[in-house]
Amino acid sequence: MSNKKNTRSINATELSIKKAEYVVGIGCSAGSLSALIQFVKGIASTTQAAFILVQHLSPDFKSIMDEILEKHCPINVKLANDFQIIEGGCLYVLEQRTYLSIAGGRIVLSETEVNQYRHPIDYFFKSLSEEFQNRAYGVILSGTGNDGTKGLQSLQQVGALTLCQSPQEAEFDGMPNSAIENNDVDHIADAKDLSRIICEHVNSRLNTDVKISQRKSDFSLAEKIFDLIREDSNIDFSEYKIGTAERRIQHRMGVLEINNIQEYYEYVLREKVEVSMLAKDMLISVTQFFRDPEVWEVLLEQIVKPMIVKKPEHEDIRIWVPGCASGEEAYTLSMLFMYAFEELGEHREVRIFGSDIQRSEYRNLTGVTYEQDIEEVVPAKYLERYFINAGGHYELSKRVLANVVFTSHNVAVDPPFSNLDLISCRNLLIYFQPSAQKRILSYFHFGLKSNGYLLLGSAETLGALTDYYYPVDSKNRIYQKNNDTRITLLEAGLKQLQTHKHTKVVEQTNKVKTFLKAGDFSLSAQSVIGRVKDVVLSTYAPPTIITDKHHNIIYSIGDTQLFSKKIVPGATSLNISALLHNDIASAVSVLIKRVEDTHLPVRVENLVMLPENIKLSIEGNFIESPVTKNVENFTVSFIVERALTSAESEEERDFRRHNQMTGQISKLDAALVDAREILAERQKDIENLAEELQVSNEELMASNEELQSSNEELQSVNEELFTVNSEYQEKIRELEAANFDFDTLLMCTDLGVVYLDANLLIRKFTAKAKDFVKLLPLDINRPFTDISLTFDFEGLNEAINLAKTSKKSVDRLVERADQESIKVAINPYTSAQDQIDGVILIFQFIPKLPYLRT
Incomplete structure (x- = not known):
């Protein structure tokens, strides 16, 4: 049964519980009941994974999903309580509308205002990705909207397995379609198959033996795989941190259900597409607007504003954002500088270079849109200035886009950008080994101007190159280049750097040679002919x-x-x-x-x-x-x-200039007068029309915002009510089945049963009861005291009142001469609040025993 007690204290029982090593997050909304039933039926009873269900719940009703699912689920079903240990082999279900997150292997519940309840599945998935990394699983089932899409991206970024119900099977395909369109979901299948895939994957992970960091043979195979990637995409992952590489390879092995790294290496050799799939999986793309808000406020006040004031007007401000992914950090810097310009009343040209190792698609200067959930991360002062609310989504201002240029660049090997005032490299170095980190930091030192600034992520440090930077704000990882002293190759970690083939240079050289050979003339002959042409043209x-x-x-x-x-x-x-x-x-x-x-x-x-x-x-x-x-x-x-001649010149001047210029001026004056009159009229018309359009536009925008808000609220309420309705429909079906079974039992038993309500009015009776009480179908809701019996029984009404007041059963045996005796059982029944809801009378014939002579 469901455990509905909320226990916060840590006791001896909790200490003996083994925390789940793998956790499966399930997100769903409207129309998900049938999918959930099919999903839980497929869970293996021996699984060691824990399952946590998060739905869009109504604030006005308690969910009975746990009662419904436990009839079909082979593992324990529990209500999710605050500070509860996540135990393997259990399914946790929310009873009320709250935010659910995970910390320290425990469930954490937090209340939320009704009007602020947005994307609880994204919130849960993000927490799940941070806590369990690649030991997490994300599942999206039926529902409307796009909740869960961002959360799946967070899970993918840490190497977790992501799964989605097939939109064709889902009753509402909004959430599945959004997840598929915005993510490379690992598995798309019917609900009944998703749980089977997960259980098999967990079992496979438990039996997978990949130890790149501990076993030389595995490390050697990983190096061979990295060589294949380098040959295919010219990206060297051998300098990535071993733990990161191990998790990514494990993720790909899990998707392919391969338990041994040797088998995976052989698979990579057979299936060349797997090389690019692994490379894509290795390239972690994590970014958002104003990540760590405190950092940006410090950067604005201590770095950006002073930099603008000190920068000469004719000089550009140059900024580099390596590892920019989809560009949100570069756009954040652009907004930061524009905001500073407005506050200072100054202006400088800003050039922000966003680079990434494989940036095949570039943002255009128009049409960069984001969902409304950016309201949660973008401060209001930036949101209202640099985003356009386009009804259902936000569009980034062209002014912000104009400052940013994107390009492909490998920060580990390619030459850095130069003459930079600021480099923002946040949470990129953490994926590299220390030697690569040192080399990249030396590149940054070379690219920065004297006294240029370097911004790192919260988990990154300067390491061995601390002496080359001055800490402006160590807490927020803001540093300043303190001198132009050149970093030696040894200090930069370049001593053992491998030499790469300069394939692009060779290709360009070959193209030039081919072009020269393809001409009809030699280079010297072409040069002579060109000079002859110039002489002839200039002479004749x-x-x-x-x-x-x-x-x-x-x-x-x-x-x-x-x-x-x-x-x-x-x-x-x-x-x-x-x-x-x-x-x-x-x-x-x-x-x-x-x-x-x-x-x-x-x-x-x-x-x-x-x-x-x-x-x-x-x-x-x-x-x-x-x-x-x-x-x-x-x-x-x-x-x-x-x-x-001088006379002709004077005459020509007087004649031509007088006639031509005077006439031309007269025409121009007349045209100018007409144009001014027309322009003034048109200007008035335009001003009046502009005012009318402005008023109409403001009214339409206000109406549109209200309608949009109302639509979202109605959609949310509709989802919640649909979920509640589905649960109650299922409960009604169960009650109908139970009621049918009970009625059938009463019809088949040799008992006469009469149901009385709290006021002793007849509610229901069985057919056999007519043998004991003179009842007709019209007697429903009549007082029982108005009905007569088919046998003599004095004191029946008193016995009924006694049972009702004492809340105890009363039995009477009525003996009849030469006839069967009749047993009358009077049983009160109470509600959950221990209030009398009615009385049940049970009549039964007792055969007389034959008289025995002694």
């Missing part, structure tokens, strides 16, 4: 400018300095109109436009340039693509006709 061709289809200059032939302006300091445009002499710029713009419209050569003559005092013509043409026949380039050639 007029000065010419070539533009692209956007009118930007891309090449010039001959001396075009006479026709162009000097480039002035500041932002520079390559548009031809911006770079030409003022006297010809407008004519060239018109010319190119006409060439573009007509697809014909155009010539403009008798242009004058002052004060150069020359008359010239300009020819414009176009160059088509040989494939698409579209215009790709324009050419503008300048032909000087002759020099002007």
